[in-house]
Amino acid sequence: MPTEDERTHEPARELPADRLDLGDAEQAAADQPPEEEPRQPVDEPRRLVPPYDRAHKRRNQRPLPT
Incomplete structure (x- = not known):
């Protein structure tokens, strides 16, 4: 395990474009304009x-035990 003295203190560089993950959300967002979602009015x-009418209720009602 490298100690603090052995580590290099170089600033982090950006990765070359060919090494970027193709599924990266930031990369995909930069390539395409944002898609608009369909708007639905609140009101x-x-x-x-x-509601069921009386005939439909009567038809679906279980018979009473006798």
């Missing part, structure tokens, strides 16, 4: 599922 009404 947009939500679709509500209509």
Whole structure:
């Protein structure tokens, strides 16, 4: 293990472009313009599922034990 005296005190250099990771997020972000996400208004009404009618409830109700 090198001691403090044996270490070189050179500033860190940037890696050459051919040694960069192709999946690096910073590299990918620098190459492509940011993609815009579709905007959805905050106050947009939500679709509500209509409640069951009486006939549908009656059809799905389990018979009472006798």
